[in-house]
Amino acid sequence: MNQIVLEILEYYKNNKREMPWRQTTDAYKIWLSEVVLQQTQVIQGTAYYYKFIENFPTVAHLANANEELVLKLRQGLGYYSRARNLHKAAKIIVSDYKGIFPKDYKLILKLPGIGEYTAAAICSFAFNQAYPTLDGNVFRLISRLYAVELPINEQKNRSFFMEILNNLILNTNPRLFNNAFMELGATVCKSQNPNCNICPVSIQCMALKEGKIKIIPIKTNKIKVRNRYLNFLHITYGNKFYITKRIQKDIWQNLYTLPLIESTQGIDIKSLILMLPEVIKNKKNTIDLKSEIKHLLTHQVIFAKFWEIKLEQLPDFESNNLIEVDINSYKNFAIPKLIDKYLLLL
Ligand code: SF4
Numbered sequence: 001m002n003q004i005v006l007e008i009l010e011y012y013k014n015n016k017r018e019m020p021w022r023q024t025t026d027a028y029k030i031w032l033s034e035v036v037l038q039q040t041q042v043i044q045g046t047a048y049y050y051k052f053i054e055n056f057p058t059v060a061h062l063a064n065a066n067e068e069l070v071l072k073l074r075q076g077l078g079y080y081s082r083a084r085n086l087h088k089a090a091k092i093i094v095s096d097y098k099g100i101f102p103k104d105y106k107l108i109l110k111l112p113g114i115g116e117y118t119a120a121a122i123c124s125f126a127f128n129q130a131y132p133t134l135d136g137n138v139f140r141l142i143s144r145l146y147a148v149e150l151p152i153n154e155q156k157n158r159s160f161f162m163e164i165l166n167n168l169i170l171n172t173n174p175r176l177f178n179n180a181f182m183e184l185g186a187t188v189c190k191s192q193n194p195n196c197n198i199c200p201v202s203i204q205c206m207a208l209k210e211g212k213i214k215i216i217p218i219k220t221n222k223i224k225v226r227n228r229y230l231n232f233l234h235i236t237y238g239n240k241f242y243i244t245k246r247i248q249k250d251i252w253q254n255l256y257t258l259p260l261i262e263s264t265q266g267i268d269i270k271s272l273i274l275m276l277p278e279v280i281k282n283k284k285n286t287i288d289l290k291s292e293i294k295h296l297l298t299h300q301v302i303f304a305k306f307w308e309i310k311l312e313q314l315p316d317f318e319s320n321n322l323i324e325v326d327i328n329s330y331k332n333f334a335i336p337k338l339i340d341k342y343l344l345l346l
Pocket of ligand 1: 141144145188189190194195196199200201202203205206207208213
């Protein structure tokens with residue numbers, strides 16, 4: 001076995017963190033853990049992992065659940081399409097595979113929301129198959145170890161890194177191999193201030209030797225961030241207010257929000273009044289800007305304004321798909337963090 005692999009496996013054996021999903025070879029639980037852990041801190045992800053396991057102990061429980069509950073359980077983590085895909089994939093596993101997780105990498109890859117990394121994680125951690133898990137931590141570790149100066153966020157370079165890993169994983173225990181490489185990347189070869197003093201492969205590390213730790217891994221700055229101006233209408237009547245389900249293919253699909261009007265730039269109260277639906281354009285209603293919140297998503301910056309509209313009379317909302325709630329009952333719905341943040345300020 002390659003010396004680098006031996007050193008990393010030995011380090012892992014002596015320094016690994018215990019995590020609940022490392023105690024199991026159940027493909028379903030491993031899949032759940034991967035879905036909640038992506039772009040999430042381990043501590044936060046662990047709480048969500050337990051929540052999902054408690055509510056859906058098997059893939060059949062998840063498949064038979066209401067999608068709204070699945071979204072609700074993910075509330076606060078963002079990336080809600082992952083919850084919708086999780087639910088869809090569970091249904092396919094139950095209908096096409098009799099509730100038994102497929103073992104074939106290509107079949108797993110066909111499930112909604114499962115990409116190359118997650119398929120490899122399931123194949124290796126559940127079935128001990130030799131598929132390297134190339135996540136952000138492993139990209140960084142390999143880049144530095146071999147001083148690779150190819151941008152890690154360009155899909156065309158993925159095969160280069162995979163080739164290195166496919167060679168290294170040969171004749172190893174794939175489950176251990178992947179855990180060990182991911183762990184070293186996450187805990188020692190960290191993005192800022194890697195802990196080279198305790199690194200088991202510092203002697204072999206080319207980036208360290210060449211003084212390139214600060215510039216490797218290379219990333220191109222390709223992500224375009226879009227500004228959006230969302231005006232949320234906090235329409236109140238007495239102690240009630242209204243929420244609506246977002247059905248359009250956009251952020252927060254199938255979650256509940258305050259009704260909203262999107263504008264091309266930040267607007268004042270006069271412009272808002274012009275854009276309001278006729279049903280609430282009653283001069284006796286009072287309108288106030290209650291809060292402004294800047295909310296960051298991966299590809300979008302949301303400039304949110306929350307307008308409170310106090311209704312003098314209750315109009316006919318029937319055709320507007322509005323749901324009447326109060327400050328307690330809205331919590332039964334899956335609500336984006338941004339809206340929750342506003343409502344908690346009240
Ligand atoms: Fe990363 Fe430092 Fe180890 Fe190189 S020596 S792999 S930079 S932690």
